[in-house]
Amino acid sequence: MITIYNCGRQFKGKSLINTLNDYVVLDIETTGLDPFFDEIIEIGAIKVINGECVANFSKLVKPSKPVSDFIVQLTGITNDMLRDSPSIDKVLPEFMEFVSDMTIIGHNVHFDINFIYDNSMQVLNKPFFNDFIDTLRLSRRLFTSLDNHKLDTVCAFLNIDAVGHHRALQDCQITQNVYEGIKKYLINNKIELQELFAPKKSEKLKARNITTDNIEFDENHLFYKKNCVFTGALQIVRKQAMQIVADLGGFCQDNVTKDTNFLILGNYDYSSNEKSSKHKKAEKYIVQGQDIRILSENVFMDLIADKLKK
DNA sequence: TCTCCTCGAGATCT
DNA sequence: CTCGAGGAGA
Numbered sequence: 001m002i003t004i005y006n007c008g009r010q011f012k013g014k015s016l017i018n019t020l021n022d023y024v025v026l027d028i029e030t031t032g033l034d035p036f037f038d039e040i041i042e043i044g045a046i047k048v049i050n051g052e053c054v055a056n057f058s059k060l061v062k063p064s065k066p067v068s069d070f071i072v073q074l075t076g077i078t079n080d081m082l083r084d085s086p087s088i089d090k091v092l093p094e095f096m097e098f099v100s101d102m103t104i105i106g107h108n109v110h111f112d113i114n115f116i117y118d119n120s121m122q123v124l125n126k127p128f129f130n131d132f133i134d135t136l137r138l139s140r141r142l143f144t145s146l147d148n149h150k151l152d153t154v155c156a157f158l159n160i161d162a163v164g165h166h167r168a169l170q171d172c173q174i175t176q177n178v179y180e181g182i183k184k185y186l187i188n189n190k191i192e193l194q195e196l197f198a199p200k201k202s203e204k205l206k207a208r209n210i211t212t213d214n215i216e217f218d219e220n221h222l223f224y225k226k227n228c229v230f231t232g233a234l235q236i237v238r239k240q241a242m243q244i245v246a247d248l249g250g251f252c253q254d255n256v257t258k259d260t261n262f263l264i265l266g267n268y269d270y271s272s273n274e275k276s277s278k279h280k281k282a283e284k285y286i287v288q289g290q291d292i293r294i295l296s297e298n299v300f301m302d303l304i305a306d307k308l309k310k
Numbered sequence: 311t312c313t314c315c316t317c318g319a320g321a322t323c324t
Numbered sequence: 325c326t327c328g329a330g331g332a333g334a
Contacts, residue, residue: 015325030324038324071324110325111323136322137326150322166324231331233317238330277333 009117011127015134016103017193019183021051023133024102027171028112029075031067035118039063040088041077043095044168046176047102053176057098058169060085075166089123092116096124104132107151107175135178141196142182154178158185207252210242217249222303224249227259231278232266234297241300244307256281256292263294270296 025046032038045057060077062085072078095116106112109132117128139149146153155162155174158181162174186193207229217224228245229252230238241264242252256263256278263282275283282292295303 028324033322033324041324074324106323108322108325115324134325140321140326148321233331276331 009114009127011129012113012117013104013129013131015137016131017138017197018103018133019186019193020103020105020133022049022102023105023179024048024099025172025176025179026099026104026106026109026112026116027168027175028115029071029077029166029168030115031063031065031071033111035114038115039065040115040119041067041071041082042075042168043091044170044172045095045098046169046172047098048176051180055098056169057095059091059094061091062087077167088119092119092123096120099130101130104130105135105175105179106132107134107154107171107178108136109134133179135175135182138182138193139178142185142191151175151178158182207242207254210239210246210252212243212246212249214247214249219249221248221250223262226250226261227253227257228262228264229253229256229260229278229282230264230266231276232270234266236297236301244304247307248304256285258285258290260285260290260292263292264297264300265294266297270298 025048027044028040029042030038030040040061041063042060043057046053047055047057060082062082066079067077067082104113113128113130113132120126120128135154136149139146139154143149143154143157146157151165151171151174152162154160155178158178160174160177160181165171165174185191223245228242228250230241234241245252253260260282263278265276265279279294282294286292286294
């Protein structure tokens with residue numbers, strides 16, 4: 001089975017969260033944001049070994065069409081400058097040799113990787129496999145107090161000079177400073193990236209955590225002292241629905257059991273032919289003579305209508 | 311209790 | 325793209 005994602009870039013490398021001393025910083029300038037419609041006009045890269053910059057790569061690339069005024073303004077790269085530059089099929093092999101199989105570092109590095117990947121497929125007929133580290137991703141997880149995580153903003157936060165950027169090699173230097181700044185920040189604050197990105201146990205909605213402050217209940221209400229289970233996507237907030245049941249003197253459960261009295265289905269599930277596992281389980285118990293009623297969300301809403309009004 | 315989905319929201323790159 | 329919320333199923 002083939003999974004369709006990555007816009008078909010199925011051999012794209014992995015997004016890493018490591019602190020490396022050997023890597024290649026990458027930045028490209030293009031005629032626009034879309035790898036399908038737009039073209040690369042400059043590739044910049046810095047090779048770092050043992051934390052030391054050992055080589056630079058900086059090449060202008062002649063596109064098939066003239067670049068727009070907007071891009072000229074943004075990058076300072078004019079059509080004059082590109083007139084005698086080599087085309088991408090000339091530059092890309094050199095770049096590939098430069099990066100070899102090293103890990104790529106960039107800010108929103110997917111942008112650069114995707115352009116390189118697609119051009120590599122077209123020019124060299126092979127994917128761009130390299131793994132990569134995205135300083136944007138690291139920043140979002142690390143510097144949560146920032147309003148945004150644009151390169152400028154992150155630089156300002158880390159006291160990194162980023163004035164007048166938007167040429168490829170220059171942006172590489174800035175991005176390298178950001179990456180090294182992040183590494184330093186991690187050390188100073190004793191933060192492990194692996195821990196920072198570890199999947200955190202989300203505070204799940206547990207039925208038993210829903211309690212009520214009410215002391216007196218309407219003992220004639222349908223839900224009084226009854227066990228209720230919700231399933232499927234609800235129109236109202238699930239927690240609210242559970243709270244109302246609790247306030248009526250009922251009890252909420254996470255799953256259908258032999259004690260369940262009501263199963264409330266989201267409207268979509270109620271009308272669907274496909275029955276969820278909870279639905280099937282409830283029907284099994286009904287056949288066995290258990291007192292379970294299956295309600296749609298609409299019916300549930302009618303039963304608690306007066307509760308919602310106040 | 312744990313892992314795997316799906317869905318929607320929010321952002322960044324030129 | 326990445327993440328979080330919320331569910332399903334084991």
